[in-house]
Amino acid sequence: MPPVRDHLLARGPLAERANNFLGRAWQRGWLPPPELDAEALWAFAAKPYGARAERVEHGGRSDEDVADFRERLARIIAAVDAEADLNPLGRAMAWGQLSRVVKNRLAFGALWLERPELLETPLAPPIIIIGHMRSGTTRIHTLLAADPAHSHTRYCDAYHPVPSRFGLNRAISAVELAMLGLLNPWMQSIHPMTAGGVEEELAWLSAALHHSIYESQWHIPSFSAWSEACDPAPIYREFVRIFKTDAAHRGIAAKPRVMKVPAFAEDLDTLLALLPDARLVLAQREHEAVLKSAISLAANQMAVQSDSCDLGAIEARWRHKIALREEHIAAALAEWEGPVARLDFEELNADWEAAMRRCYAALGLALTAAALAAMRRAMAASQGGHHHAHAEQLARFAGAG
Secondary structure, eight states: OOOOOTTTTTTHHHHHHHHHHHHHHHTTTSSSSOOOHHHHHHHHHHHHGGGGGGHHHHHTTOOOHHHHHHHHHHHHHIIIIIIIOOEEEEEEHHHHHHHHHHHHHHHHHHHHHOOOGGGOOOOOOOOEEETTSSSSSSHHHHHHHHSSSHHHHHHHHHSSSOOOTTTTTHHHHHHHHHHHHOOOTTTTSSEEEEETSSSHHHHHHHTTTHHHHHHHSSSHHHHHHHHHOOHHHHHHHHHHHHHHHHHHHHOTTTTTTTOOOOGGGGGGHHHHSSSTTTTEEEEEEOHHHHHHHHHHHHHHHHHHHSOOOOOOOOHHHHHHHHHHHHHHHHHHHHHOOOOOOEEEHHHHHHHHHHHHHHHHHHTTTOOOOOHHHHHHHHHHHHHOTTTTHHHHHHHHHHHOO
C-alpha cells in the first residue's frame, strides 16, 4: 500500500532520497549533471546516424514540420531553465524525457525513409473522445476499447512508439512503470497504467513537443502561452504519421481506433481536418469537479520535480485550460457535420450500459452482444482499481480545507 498522501504537493520517500543523492553527486563531482541544451540533445541522439542525421531528421516530414520541432525544442528548454525551477531529480527526468523525444524523432525519420509506404496506410474512421481530463474520458475510452470490433493504443505503443521486435517496447514499459511507481507511489491511483493496457495518445503529441504533457509537470507558462498561440498543424501531422505507423505495424489499421487525449479539445479543428471521417464522443462533467481533480494530478506530477510548486499557479493554469478548451470545442463543433455522442459523467455513474447504448446509436454503430459482454468484464475488473484511491484523496483534501 502506498503511504497516505496528506497534501497535494506530497512527495514519496524514494523521490526524496533520489533527489538528495543526485544533488550531492553533482555537487561533489561523482556524476555529471545532465546537459539541458538543444544542440547537445541533438548531438547525443544523432550520433548513431553520422552523416545521415540531417536526412533522417527530414524523413517523411516537410521543412515546415522540421523547423517547428526545432523551434519548440529550443523554446521549451529555455522555459525550463528560466521558469521551472527543477530540483535535481526533476532535471534528470526532464533530460530523460526530452532526449527520448529527440531520439525517437530521428528513429521515426529513419524508418520513414526506409519504409515510406507506412505513411500511406489507410485508416478506418477513428472514434475520438473529447473532454477535459477527469471528466469520464478514461471510462468511456476503456468501454469503447473493450469492443472487439475496435482497436486501441496500448501504453507501450504510446510511450515507446517506434516499432520494436519481440515485444521489447512492452518489456521496457513494464520496467519503466515499476520504477515510476516507486518514485511516485500515488501515480497509479491518479492515472492507472499497465504496459499492455488501454492508454491515451498523449505521448504521441508530446513526441512533437505539444505543451500539454509538459505543462502538467513543469511550470513553463511562457512556453505554454507561445505554443497555445501557434498553429498546431505540424504537431498533428506528426501525430497522424505515428498513428499510421502504429496501425500498420500492429496490423490493426482496418479497425476503428478509439482515441482520447484531453488536449485534443484545444486543437479539435486541426485534428478533424486531418481525420475528417472521425466519430466524436463528447464527455461532460461539472467544471469545478474537473478542476479539483486536474489540480491534484498536476500537483502530484510537479511536486516530484520541483521544490517550489505553487498551488495558486497550478489552479490558475487549469482554470485557464478548462476555459480555453471549452471555447475551442464549441468553435470546432459549430463547423462539424459528423456524428457526435454526448455522455455526462453522472449518467455514466448511474447506468453506464444505457449511456453506451445511446452512444452507439448516436455514432451509427452496432452494439453487439460480444461488445457488451467485453464491456461488462472491463467494468468488473475496474471495481477494485487504483483510481478509487484518488477519489478518497480528493475527499480527504476537501475535508482538510
